[in-house]
Amino acid sequence: MIYITRRERFNAAHKLYNENWSKEKNDEVFGKCANANWHGHNFDLIVTVKGEVDPDTGFVMNLKDLSQIIKDEVIEKVDHKNLNLDVDFMLGKFPSTEVLAMEFWKILAPLIEAEGAQLHYIKLIETENNYVEYYGE
Amino acid sequence: MIYITRRERFNAAHKLYNENWSKEKNDEVFGKCANANWHGHNFDLIVTVKGEVDPDTGFVMNLKDLSQIIKDEVIEKVDHKNLNLDVDFMLGKFPSTEVLAMEFWKILAPLIEAEGAQLHYIKLIETENNYVEYYGE
Amino acid sequence: MIYITRRERFNAAHKLYNENWSKEKNDEVFGKCANANWHGHNFDLIVTVKGEVDPDTGFVMNLKDLSQIIKDEVIEKVDHKNLNLDVDFMLGKFPSTEVLAMEFWKILAPLIEAEGAQLHYIKLIETENNYVEYYGE
Amino acid sequence: MIYITRRERFNAAHKLYNENWSKEKNDEVFGKCANANWHGHNFDLIVTVKGEVDPDTGFVMNLKDLSQIIKDEVIEKVDHKNLNLDVDFMLGKFPSTEVLAMEFWKILAPLIEAEGAQLHYIKLIETENNYVEYYGE
Amino acid sequence: MIYITRRERFNAAHKLYNENWSKEKNDEVFGKCANANWHGHNFDLIVTVKGEVDPDTGFVMNLKDLSQIIKDEVIEKVDHKNLNLDVDFMLGKFPSTEVLAMEFWKILAPLIEAEGAQLHYIKLIETENNYVEYYGE
Amino acid sequence: MIYITRRERFNAAHKLYNENWSKEKNDEVFGKCANANWHGHNFDLIVTVKGEVDPDTGFVMNLKDLSQIIKDEVIEKVDHKNLNLDVDFMLGKFPSTEVLAMEFWKILAPLIEAEGAQLHYIKLIETENNYVEYYGE
Numbered sequence: 001m002i003y004i005t006r007r008e009r010f011n012a013a014h015k016l017y018n019e020n021w022s023k024e025k026n027d028e029v030f031g032k033c034a035n036a037n038w039h040g041h042n043f044d045l046i047v048t049v050k051g052e053v054d055p056d057t058g059f060v061m062n063l064k065d066l067s068q069i070i071k072d073e074v075i076e077k078v079d080h081k082n083l084n085l086d087v088d089f090m091l092g093k094f095p096s097t098e099v100l101a102m103e104f105w106k107i108l109a110p111l112i113e114a115e116g117a118q119l120h121y122i123k124l125i126e127t128e129n130n131y132v133e134y135y136g137e
Numbered sequence: 138m139i140y141i142t143r144r145e146r147f148n149a150a151h152k153l154y155n156e157n158w159s160k161e162k163n164d165e166v167f168g169k170c171a172n173a174n175w176h177g178h179n180f181d182l183i184v185t186v187k188g189e190v191d192p193d194t195g196f197v198m199n200l201k202d203l204s205q206i207i208k209d210e211v212i213e214k215v216d217h218k219n220l221n222l223d224v225d226f227m228l229g230k231f232p233s234t235e236v237l238a239m240e241f242w243k244i245l246a247p248l249i250e251a252e253g254a255q256l257h258y259i260k261l262i263e264t265e266n267n268y269v270e271y272y273g274e
Numbered sequence: 275m276i277y278i279t280r281r282e283r284f285n286a287a288h289k290l291y292n293e294n295w296s297k298e299k300n301d302e303v304f305g306k307c308a309n310a311n312w313h314g315h316n317f318d319l320i321v322t323v324k325g326e327v328d329p330d331t332g333f334v335m336n337l338k339d340l341s342q343i344i345k346d347e348v349i350e351k352v353d354h355k356n357l358n359l360d361v362d363f364m365l366g367k368f369p370s371t372e373v374l375a376m377e378f379w380k381i382l383a384p385l386i387e388a389e390g391a392q393l394h395y396i397k398l399i400e401t402e403n404n405y406v407e408y409y410g411e
Numbered sequence: 412m413i414y415i416t417r418r419e420r421f422n423a424a425h426k427l428y429n430e431n432w433s434k435e436k437n438d439e440v441f442g443k444c445a446n447a448n449w450h451g452h453n454f455d456l457i458v459t460v461k462g463e464v465d466p467d468t469g470f471v472m473n474l475k476d477l478s479q480i481i482k483d484e485v486i487e488k489v490d491h492k493n494l495n496l497d498v499d500f501m502l503g504k505f506p507s508t509e510v511l512a513m514e515f516w517k518i519l520a521p522l523i524e525a526e527g528a529q530l531h532y533i534k535l536i537e538t539e540n541n542y543v544e545y546y547g548e
Numbered sequence: 549m550i551y552i553t554r555r556e557r558f559n560a561a562h563k564l565y566n567e568n569w570s571k572e573k574n575d576e577v578f579g580k581c582a583n584a585n586w587h588g589h590n591f592d593l594i595v596t597v598k599g600e601v602d603p604d605t606g607f608v609m610n611l612k613d614l615s616q617i618i619k620d621e622v623i624e625k626v627d628h629k630n631l632n633l634d635v636d637f638m639l640g641k642f643p644s645t646e647v648l649a650m651e652f653w654k655i656l657a658p659l660i661e662a663e664g665a666q667l668h669y670i671k672l673i674e675t676e677n678n679y680v681e682y683y684g685e
Numbered sequence: 686m687i688y689i690t691r692r693e694r695f696n697a698a699h700k701l702y703n704e705n706w707s708k709e710k711n712d713e714v715f716g717k718c719a720n721a722n723w724h725g726h727n728f729d730l731i732v733t734v735k736g737e738v739d740p741d742t743g744f745v746m747n748l749k750d751l752s753q754i755i756k757d758e759v760i761e762k763v764d765h766k767n768l769n770l771d772v773d774f775m776l777g778k779f780p781s782t783e784v785l786a787m788e789f790w791k792i793l794a795p796l797i798e799a800e801g802a803q804l805h806y807i808k809l810i811e812t813e814n815n816y817v818e819y820y821g822e
Contacts (some may be wrong), residue, residue, distance in 0.1 A: 002509050003544040011264065013175040015149040018330055029331060029339060032217035039149040039217040040177005048544070056429055057440060063541055064442060080176040094333025098276050119258055121138035126147065127179055130337055133277040133322070136501025139783050140818040155604055166605060168612060185818070193703055194714060200815055201716060233606025235550050235712025267611055270551040270596070285812065288699040288724040292467055303468060305475060306765035312698040313765040316812055354717035354724040370469025372413050395745005401696065401727055404474055407414040409457070422675065424561040424586040443628035449561040450628040451588005453675055491580035491587040538559065538590055566741055577742060579749060644743025646687050676751070678748055681688040 002116045003120055004060045005048045008070045010079035013040040014095040038082065045074065045104065046123035049112055061117040069111050074104055101134040109136060140257055141197045145207045147216035150177040151232040165225055175219065182211065182241065183260035198254040204251045206248050211241055234263045238271040246273060275393055279322045279335045282344045284353035287314040288369040312356065319348065319378065320397035323386055334389040343385050348378055371398050371406040379410050414531055415471045415512065416459045419481045421490035424451040425506040449493065456485065457534035460523055472528040480522050485515055508537045512545040520547060550566040551668055552571065552608045556618045560629035561588040562643040568582065593622065594671035597660055609665040617659050622652050645674045649682040657684060689745045690733045693755045695764035698725040699780040713787055723767065731790065731808035732757065734797055746802040754796050759789050782811045786819040794821060 003028040016033040017026050026034040034041065047070055051060040077087055078104040083095040089107065093099050125131040154163050154172040170176065173255040184207055188197040214224055220232040226244065230236050238261040246256040262268040290307040291300050300308040307313065321344055325334040351361055357369040363381065367373050375398040382392040399405040427444040428437050437445040444450065458481055462471040488498055494506040501517065506509050512535040520530040536542040564581040565574050574582040581587065595618055599608040625635055631643040637655065641647050649672040657667040671677040686715040701718040702711050711719040718724065720768055736745040762772055768780040774792065778784050786809040810816040 001546075004509065004511065005542050005544070007540040008207050009264075011178050013177040020330075029336065035217045035223070037219035037222045038175050038177065039148050039219070040175065042179045053513070055505075055509075056431075058427065058505035058510045060509060062440065067540075078361065080172050082172070082174035082176070085174045086172070089473065090148050094329075094332035096327075098278065098327050098334060099332045099539050102276065102327070104193040112199075129281040129341075131279050132182070133279070135275075137275065138820075139787065141783065142816050142818070144814040153606070157604075166610065190781075190783050190787070192779075193705075195701065195779035195784045199714065199784060204814075231603075231606035233601075235552065235601045235608060236606045239550065239601070241791065266555040266615075268553050270553070273551075274549065283812075285724050285726050287725040290469065291713040294467075303473065309765050309767070309771070311767035311770045312723050312725065313696050313767070314723065315696050316727045354720045356720070356722035356724070359722045360720070368466075368469035370464075372464050372471060373469045374414065376413065376464070401694075403418040403478075405416050407416070409412075411412065420675075422587050422589050424588040446628045446630070446634070448630035448633045449588065450559050451561040451586065452559050453590045463618070491583050493583070493585035493587070496585045497583070537602050538557075564743065577721070577747065642740075642743035644738075644744060646689065646738050647743045650687065659769075677692040677752075679690045681690070683686075685686065 001050055002053055002060055003048050003050045004063060004066070005046060006063055006066045006070060008045050008067065008075050009049070010043050010045065010075050011040065012078050012081050012083050013038040014083035015039065016094070016096060018094070034068060038084075041126050043078075043127035045070065046121075046125070047108060047119070048121035048123075049117045050120040051117040061112070061115055065115060066112070069115075070108065073107050073111060097124050097130070097132040098134075100124055101132045105134055105136055106113075138187055139190055139197055140187045141200060141203070142183060142186050143200055143203045143207060145182050145184070145204065145212050146179065147182065147212050148177065149215050149218050149220050150175040151220035152176065152229070152232060155231070175221075178263050180215075181260075181262035182207065183258075183262070184256070185260075186247060186254045187257040188231050188254040196254050197248070198252055202252060203249070206252075207245065210215035210248060234261050234267070234269040235271075237261055238269045242271055242273050275324055276327055276334055277322050277324045278337060278340070279320060280337055280340045280344060282319050282321070282341065284317050284319065284349050285314065286317060286352050286355050286357050289313065290370060292368070293348050296304035296365035298363070303359040312358075315400050317352075318397075318399035320395075320399070321342065321382060321393070322348075322397075323391045324394040325391040335386070335389055339389060340386070343389075344382065347381050347385060371400045371404070372408075374398055375406045375408040379408055383410060412447075412461055413464055413471055414459050414461045415474065415477070416457060416532075417474055417477045417481060419456050419458070419478065419486050420453065421456065421486050422453050423492050423494050424449040425494035426450065427505070427507060429505070449495075451498050452537050454489075455534075455536035456481065457532075457536070458515075458519060458530070459532035459534075460528045461531040462528035463533050472523070472526055476526060477523070481519065484522060485530065508541070508543040509545075511535055511539050512543045516545055516547050549598055550601055550608055551598045552611065552614070553594060553669075554611055554614045554618060556593050556595070556615065556623050558591050558592060558593065559588065560626050560631050561586040562631035563587065563640070564644060566642070567602075578583070582679050589674050591626075592671075592673035593618065594669075594673070595652075595656060595667070596669035596671075597665045598668040599665040609660070609663055613663060614660070615665075618648050618656065621655050621659060645672050645680040646682075648672055649680045653682055653684050656666050686735055687738055687745055688733050688735045689748065690731060691748055691751045691755060693730050693732070693752065693760050694727065695730065696725065696727050697766050697768050698723040698764050699768035700724065701781060703778070705781070719749050723769075726811050728763075729808075729810035730755065730804075731810070732789075732793060732804070733806035733808075734802045735805040736802040744801070745798055746797070751797070754800075755793065758792050759797060779794060782809050782815070782817040783819075785809055788818045790819055790821055 053105040153167040290304040427441040564578040701715040
């Protein structure tokens with residue numbers, strides 16, 4: 001068992017605002033992240049896949065294919081978008097980094113399994129000081 | 138003459154959209170950056186000041202003071218904001234990285250001069266692949 | 275279960291010198307790190323917390339709170355300090371990166387538990403080539 | 412149990428080309444990596460060792476010794492080399508990052524064990540977007 | 549006058565070997581870089597363009613266009629190539645980082661001028677410790 | 686004319702304390718940097734040399750030689766040292782980053798000139814947010 005990783009990047013806007021709460025409570029909990037007119041980030045998405053090495057290629061999985069899956073199914077949908085408004089799989093969900101990472105998992109896990117490998121880990125880096133990691137459970 | 142530099146960071150939303158143009162022309166020129174519902178970035182702001190070294194402190198200028206000026210006069214106004222809508226000194230201006238850097242210069246140059254040093258250079262990093270530099274003219 | 279991480283930074287002096295050994299033995303084992311008049315580092319402290327996502331906030335734990343705890347209880351005590359002389363919880367202990375990481379764990383684990391989350395991992399980066407990781411046992 | 416890590420670096424040429432396949436099949440699977448006249452990378456090799464902390468040194472293992480072992484037994488053999496042609500332990504093996512990481516493990520694990528610690532993890536970074544991790548099984 | 553910069557990356561093999569010299573002299577001058585079977589690097593290419601800001605776009609030059617020019621005219625020709633053997637504009641030239649940077653300048657300067665801007669600066673990063681800069685004269 | 690750069694690193698302790706001032710004044714001006722028992726940093730030293738390219742080597746100056754000069758004449762004297770107490774060329778001088786950069790210039794400029802090249806620029810990075818640059822005048 002060996003682990004291979006691909007990084008892809010996207011730039012998006014979002015805000016953290018619970019509609020069931022008052023503006024005061026939102027400001028208290030989310031601080032500047034509740035700004036009504038949005039703010040944004042450069043996100044780094046790190047995807048780790050595990051599996052056995054194929055003796056013909058020396059690969060667990062072709063990183064070109066992994067990169068293409070991540071770009072087609074995730075990056076294309078979130079890059080230069082508003083995570084609260086523009087992303088079909090996030091509608092009605094709270095666009096925290098945690099929830100994003102878990103939704104990315106749901107999309108990527110079956111597609112990677114279809115390639116004969118297994119999604120092991122997702123890391124979503126929001127700033128150089130903050131990131132989230134998810135192992136699927 | 139020696140040069141000292143301070144980095145500060147902010148996260149903001151913006152879009153690049155010329156209201157005098159059709160949506161088609163905006164999409165053609167600005168591509169994904171014209172997305173109606175905004176996108177965003179982690180910006181790194183690099184500010185370089187030049188001057189002579191003060192023999193009492195070994196400093197051109199106290200970096201604590203430089204940091205405070207940048208935070209109070211720039212970061213506070215753009216961090217977790219929408220650069221098209223929320224920032225007084227950007228209203229009616231086009232929120233490209235180039236224009237932002239030039240507006241930051243106008244704010245910071247006189248404040249740094251008041252401290253006995255001279256603003257030399259501003260660098261505004263939008264992504265790990267794109268940045269703008271300005272020397273004030 | 276999801277993992278969130280906060281990075282904080284501090285700059286400190288230390289030396290590695292076992293008082294029970296001769297100067298020769300210290301020089302042999304610790305090399306330049308035994309320099310009598312100290313040396314120092316920019317340390318990066320990485321703290322990972324795990325828990326369930328709160329449906330009201332989308333958060334495992336508010337990163338503002340995590341950052342504040344790390345700053346108040348660790349950074350404040352070690353930043354711009356001498357790790358051999360100035361830090362109450364290090365007195366009588368050997369200021370290697372390993373021991374520091376384990377002491378930081380003792381301080382942070384109960385405070386994070388009091389916030390309803392669980393300390394998962396501490397990484398202490400001493401140089402771009404050397405770091406230590408600790409999972410609490 | 413605590414984990415310490417050392418990073419070392421090397422620059423090498425390689426190509427990915429399966430001699431049992433046609434040129435067309437190689438181009439299809441390996442793309443630009445199959446270029447007949449080689450290409451190359453700056454590789455970062457990350458080696459993590461685990462063990463108990465020695466009370467006399469505060470160390471799991473002396474990082475000077477770990478660094479020396481990695482340099483003598485791995486870096487010396489692959490730095491500024493052709494991974495397909497010049498490296499004794501890679502002859503007849505496929506020089507993918509996955510296979511390299513596993514071969515490095517075979518070399519390093521017994522040498523680290525002889526120092527009283529245990530090899531835990533190898534990470535081999537090929538580009539800023541691609542890396543491989545191995546835990547020895 | 550403002551400066552905008554685009555980073556692109558490529559991975560290539562090369563060797564430093566003066567055919568007019570003995571193997572001994574080559575080894576003495578170029579050390580490991582003279583390895584007969586090549587070695588390689590991840591190169592970062594930084595291209596800075598200067599000009600006035602266009603009031604319609606807020607841009608000196610569209611970074612999408614700058615990126616495309618760099619990719620089409622430079623990256624495409626050197627990425628996953630052997631800089632001694634595979635690159636038309638390097639044939640008969642010495643593939644040091646210095647010479648590469650100067651050749652990239654010759655290619656890019658007229659193409660950027662045709663876009664109404666001016667090439668200001670090229671930086672070619674060979675390793676995290678070594679780079680070359682060129683201003684065209 | 687082309688510019689080549691070498692990065693070297695060192696770890697050192699220092700404090701900023703003007704002996705002609707009261708403790709209160711030192712604390713006010715230098716803040717945490719005045720800590721009596723020192724603090725420290727990982728410093729990055731960036732040295733840029735300019736000259737013409739030698740047609741036999743493709744080099745302005747052999748980076749192996751540049752690296753060796755920097756290591757022998759600067760790094761050896763400051764690495765794992767106390768910049769206030771241990772460094773001959775800093776005795777009686779104020780160990781700010783500015784003064785260090787200027788002293789490094791005095792040492793390196795004639796040695797690089799003796800190699801047929803010219804020292805162009807020194808950058809001394811103290812933290813990821815703070816650095817100093819010097820061009821020799």
